[in-house]
Amino acid sequence: MVSRRTFLAGGGAVAAGGLGWFQTGSAAASGQAGSGLVDAAELGTTGRRLLPSFARPRHLHYGDVSKLSGGDQTLLTTLQGLVNRSRPELYFLYSPGGNDGVDARWLRNTGVPATRYADPLELVAKYRHRVRGAILHDPEVPDSLNVATTLAGLENAVVADAAQAKAHGLRVVKDLRGLFDDDRVKTYRWQFEHLFPRCTRQLLAGLPPTMVVQAENLTWHEIARETRQLRDSSNRGTYTLDVSPALGKDAVYVRFQDSFGDDGWGPSVLSVTAKADGATLATFQPGTPHEAPYLFDGLNSSIGGEGNRFSDGSGYFIYKFSPPAGTTSLTVTVEMWNQYLVTATDTAPTRVEPFPYFRDYVVATKALVSWLPPNGPTGELLTEHFAAVGPTTPYAGWFANDVAGEWSGVDLAAQGGSEVLPADFYMNGTVHSGVVAPISDRVRRFRPITPKKKIYVTLTFGEGDNVQYCQRHMRDLWDDPRRGHAPVNWTVSPLLADIGPAILSHYQRTATHNDLLICGPSGAGYTYPGAWPAEQLDAYFKLSGRYLRRTGMDLVYAYNHRENDAWVPFSETIGRGYAEHTPIRGIIQSWEKGDLLVRRGGLPVIGNFSPPGKAAEYKAALDAHTAAWTGDAPLFVAGAVNAWSWTPTDVAQLAELLTGKYELVLGNVFFDALDKVL
Structure with missing residues (x-):
């Protein structure tokens, strides 16, 4: 899974819908x-x-x-x-x-x-x-x-x-x-x-x-690369890497990163042994005190269930080895798997x-x-x-x-x-937070459809709970010239109404008819509702309802809490809390497999489907996911879009592939149709 940090309707169509604006x-x-x-x-x-x-x-x-x-x-x-x-x-x-x-x-x-x-x-x-x-x-x-x-x-x-x-x-x-x-x-x-x-x-x-902070003008020597997109540990093995090309100064820095930075299956390392001219210089397992003297930069990595250190997407981790003066051969033997890219340099690559x-x-x-x-x-x-x-x-x-x-x-x-x-x-x-800007509190109008015997897909850019994403990376995505070529939902934080009203206003005012702003996890602020004290949960729902009404959003992308390393489906109580205190018409729950479809509190709740890769691979995963569909009734798929690796251009390319049995729609159309058949 790629981290949140490994790092928008409006326009003529919305204006025609008669949106109400107030200065904030x-x-x-x-x-x-x-x-x-x-x-x-x-x-x-x-x-x-x-x-x-x-x-x-x-x-x-x-x-x-x-x-x-x-x-x-x-x-x-x-x-x-x-x-x-x-x-x-x-x-x-x-x-x-x-x-x-x-x-x-x-x-x-x-x-x-x-x-x-x-x-x-x-x-x-x-x-x-x-x-x-x-x-x-x-x-x-x-x-x-x-x-x-x-x-x-x-x-x-x-x-x-x-x-x-x-x-x-x-x-x-x-x-x-x-x-x-x-x-x-x-x-x-x-x-x-x-x-x-x-x-x-x-x-x-x-x-x-x-x-x-990254150092400038570094020379990295490529040591090893997995050229296949492997996500099943099938290349797990013990590899002896010759990092001698990086010898020359007091230390050698060995970096492990994802060879395919767009799908979140980077290198996993379980053990490390470094030898200088055949003599053992270091031997350790990640996450142990023995690793600490050699871990130069592990901030963008995590420890997995086996005690392995891994890093996905644009993340990496770096080990530092200081061989004796005059060393001519330096090797690093690692047990590792998945999509690895190993490089080395003799200059400190970062500073604190x-x-x-x-x-x-x-x-x-x-x-x-x-x-x-x-x-x-x-x-x-x-x-x-x-x-x-x-x-x-x-x-x-x-x-x-x-x-x-x-x-x-x-x-x-x-x-x-x-x-x-x-x-x-x-x-x-x-x-x-001080710039005054008009924010619409009207819900986006849409033309309902009568569900046919098709597969209805709605795509959603995640990360919108993250106001710095809304301020920074989302703006770059938003300025993609192919935005608007295909329908897509954009999660944003309704709390931008306080801390960045002009930012939210910009997305509302410049959205095309194919851009829909929906609420990021899991309402007025990122949270897991199932973890809240029961006596305080309604306060969160009421707060969320206030901000959703203030910003004209009626859909939410949400998480619950985790138990035994798995996300727990929303309970009836949580669904009822959303239904009673917020204006939402449905919930996309982060589920990673896309196999959740229930009603909670009368609201349709669907799990998101989050396959790796870009358009062609995503389409192939959709085909596999829907292979059992008989065509006797409508099928609904809520597809997640990786905001750190996808762009509106990628969404447009996927849309071109979704023909025949597929129909790509915005979230409001999607949930209105789903509500009719669920």
């Missing part, structure tokens, strides 16, 4: 003139906003920070949070591509006058009088960066290291160096006890303190830097930010965080440990009555 953004939603942060708590429990919003920007100062270090970006994003708290004035371009990058495109869409700074660090001097000084994090203790971020919001200070503070003439408000060690639980326990009483209760935040993103929103809202893996002692402390806030308080950011961290993290949040807002790479949030 802090000024419009609150009825105020729009000066300063508008806390959602000010609206009370019946208010329309879950997330804090900001005043409407009048003029923006911006610069391209894509080539700055993570430390400098962190300095600027925390400055941005402090300045934009009163009214957004700072905006940054993070994506490469200059004026063609996604951040530049959104900036133009805002229509807000803007002044560009060739050197964005000049903005520190320009706004230095607006901050008290700097909170110094400890580079030796990565988690101190999150403590510094929390303190920055509370003390009206930026986050910096000692060298940055000196270079920019910033007074030291608090120096965290030497106060913490590598005991993550102790660090965040101190923060929870001493800082949380001063923080907002509107949200909790989870951000990694560091990120891995502070993680800067989303910190403007965290600082501006005075939120508590931590990074607590959801299992073990850190998970126990994270559970206390959820218990300290009210039901439906969002957890904004993400979790450690890739896919496994996602499943256990979202599950833990649900048990604590919190929905998740994946937002760790959401950038300029303080600006986007």
Whole structure:
């Protein structure tokens, strides 16, 4: 399975449907003139906003920070949070591509006058009088960066290291160096006890303190490649790889990645032995303490059920081996299988830097930010965080440990009555939540059909719960010139109405008659409803209903919880909760096999069918999946589209293959027809 992170109707057709529009953004939603942060708590429990919003920007100062270090970006994003708290004035371009990058495109869409700074660090001097000084994090203790971020919001200070503070003439408000060690639980326990009483209760935040940055101009030597698309472990074996071509410096870095990055069946490695000139240099199994000294970068990988390390799609993992000086032969023997691509280099391929993103929103809202893996002692402390806030308080950011961290993290949040807002790479949030834009609250009209003896297929791009995907990758997909050539559903988060109204508005207004926006998992925030406390579940459904009505969505793509490594179908109680409190007409449940078709609470629920590969392979999988169909009655298939590897061009190519017994339709037509025959 590919991770969420291994990383839209509108237009003339919708306008003809008579959509109702209302202005959204802090000024419009609150009825105020729009000066300063508008806390959602000010609206009370019946208010329309879950997330804090900001005043409407009048003029923006911006610069391209894509080539700055993570430390400098962190300095600027925390400055941005402090300045934009009163009214957004700072905006940054993070994506490469200059004026063609996604951040530049959104900036133009805002229509807000803007002044560009060739050197964005000049903005520190320009706004230095607006901050008290700097909170110094400890580079030796990565988690101190999150403590510094929390303190920055509370003390009206930026986050910096000692060298940055000196270079920019910033007074030291608090120096965290030497106060913490590598005991993550102790660090965040101190923060929870001493800082949380001063923080907002509107949200909790989870951000990694560091990120891995790719080195430039590297030469990778290809060592081994599986050229067949194998997903059944049939090539499992022990392979001795000669990585000697990468010898030359102090170390050799061996990278394992997916040889077919578009289908999610990358390399699995169960054991590793490295030998230098025949002498054993290292031997270990993944996930054990013996692996730790050699695992240079494992952030984009996971540990499987056999204790194997694997990485799918665009992910990878890297081992570092340091042979004795003068070594002429270096081999690495691995037991591995599936679609592997092994390469090696003699130069450190990545470096670790502070993680800067989303910190403007965290600082501006005075939120508590931590990074607590959801299992073990850190998970126990994270559970206390959820218990300290009210039901439906969002957890904004993400979790450690890739896919496994996602499943256990979202599950833990649900048990604590919190929905998740994946937002760790959401950038300029303080600006986007303040831009006023029209959002339609009318449900998309469609022409119903009388089901015939055909196979009805609806295709859905996933990942829309993830607001950074909606902001970044989805915009690139949306700008594909072949979008609109074939019907497809696009999952989006209805919480964009708070944190990115202009983003949601853009997708609504520019959608073609073949684009349908539906709600991403599993309503107003990513969650597993089956994991919620029974007494709090209706609060989530009511919240979701409010946001679905506000954004005109009547379909939801949803997950439940997992038991014994399998997704559990929705219960009658959950179906009834959706039916009673939300306006949805049906649910696509993430099921991976496409064999679920039931009614729950009177609503049709269908499992998604998610085959690998591109158009031809997808069509072949559909043919196999529907081979037993006799043609005596309509058949319905909800097909998932991998948003990280597919584009609207790929959807159009698949549509050209779906002829004869197949009919490709939008989700609203699909569920209306399904409801008639189920």
